[in-house]
Amino acid sequence: MKKLLGSYGRDDEFRAVAEQIISEEEQKNNRVLARSLRKTLENAAAPKAGTRALAPLIPFPDAASDFVERVEPRLTKNDLILSAENVRVFLDLIREYRRADEIHRHGLSIRSKLLFCGPPGCGKTISAEVFAAEVGLPLFTVKLDRLISSYLGETATNVRKIFEFARTQPCVLFLDEFDALARARDDASDHHELRRVVNSLLLFIDRIRPKGFLIAATNLDGSLDPAVWRRFDEVVWFDRPDRAATGRYLKLKFRNAKLAFDPSAHLDALADYTYAELERICLGAIKSSIIDRRKEVRERDFTRSLADELRRRQRAGRLNQTA
Ligand SMILES: Nc1ncnc2c1ncn2[C@@H]1O[C@H](COP(=O)(O)OP(=O)(O)O)[C@@H](O)[C@H]1O
Numbered sequence: 001m002k003k004l005l006g007s008y009g010r011d012d013e014f015r016a017v018a019e020q021i022i023s024e025e026e027q028k029n030n031r032v033l034a035r036s037l038r039k040t041l042e043n044a045a046a047p048k049a050g051t052r053a054l055a056p057l058i059p060f061p062d063a064a065s066d067f068v069e070r071v072e073p074r075l076t077k078n079d080l081i082l083s084a085e086n087v088r089v090f091l092d093l094i095r096e097y098r099r100a101d102e103i104h105r106h107g108l109s110i111r112s113k114l115l116f117c118g119p120p121g122c123g124k125t126i127s128a129e130v131f132a133a134e135v136g137l138p139l140f141t142v143k144l145d146r147l148i149s150s151y152l153g154e155t156a157t158n159v160r161k162i163f164e165f166a167r168t169q170p171c172v173l174f175l176d177e178f179d180a181l182a183r184a185r186d187d188a189s190d191h192h193e194l195r196r197v198v199n200s201l202l203l204f205i206d207r208i209r210p211k212g213f214l215i216a217a218t219n220l221d222g223s224l225d226p227a228v229w230r231r232f233d234e235v236v237w238f239d240r241p242d243r244a245a246t247g248r249y250l251k252l253k254f255r256n257a258k259l260a261f262d263p264s265a266h267l268d269a270l271a272d273y274t275y276a277e278l279e280r281i282c283l284g285a286i287k288s289s290i291i292d293r294r295k296e297v298r299e300r301d302f303t304r305s306l307a308d309e310l311r312r313r314q315r316a317g318r319l320n321q322t323a
């Protein structure tokens, strides 16, 4: 056990010690335990595409578990469409991170605090997941709305614990729906306790040099308060897909479907949709073909699904106007 803990951070050694423990259990005839340990080790150590390091062994502080969640990436970079600009930004960030030791030795720091901006449904959340997987770090998502609404009592302490964790453990700390914080700041003027939490969060963001990355995501656009974004080392913009990206995304979503039509003939009608909306359109079309027990997705499945999405949009638009 001592050896196992001593090997923390060195994957090969960790694996060797773990193997040793398993074979000792096998020799002691504890077959069920040995098998279950082996399975756990295989799952934990199987390097996913592009990932290198093992997840850290130190658990996230328990007290924070109400508003922090360990997230397993659902998608890989093959599922993600990025603009050429963002591909470059991310590749640079990854290369910088891999050379962090050398950069630090020269007295320089690496960019580790990122702000993702853009309309909903354009890939901020999944990019945080894919990015964490690519740099081989575990992802912890902070549910800011929950954190802020539970501001009484221990929240300030828990905030401190979260940031202490991210300062010492290599991980990606993801503040999704960061807008909640900006909104809370506006609401906080006459609420002492809330103001304290919001301010301490902003202060922590200012001061932290994360061991891995801190990523915040916001739907706010150009009107983003400079006081917010100057806290970050890099701002990454996620836009709605252009025509070419829409074409690529349709191919991606239909890659496992048999099509009886050419979806790229509909690119004009699909201008200005978000990825999330395009996804619903494609999946809706595929679902119709399944319901009808057809082997092929027909053009009519697609145009109907598109009409559904359009209706949904118009409804949502009306709701927003009245809100
Ligand atoms: N750039 C993208 N490439 C591929 N799929 C995307 C992209 N953006 C969004 N999606 C799809 O839309 C869904 C919602 O995206 P998400 O990352 O949650 O958006 P955001 O966080 O910007 O609101 C994702 O689960 C994914 O299926």
Ligand SMILES: [Mg+2]
Pocket: 121, 124, 125, 126, 176, 177, 217
């Ligand atoms: Mg999101």
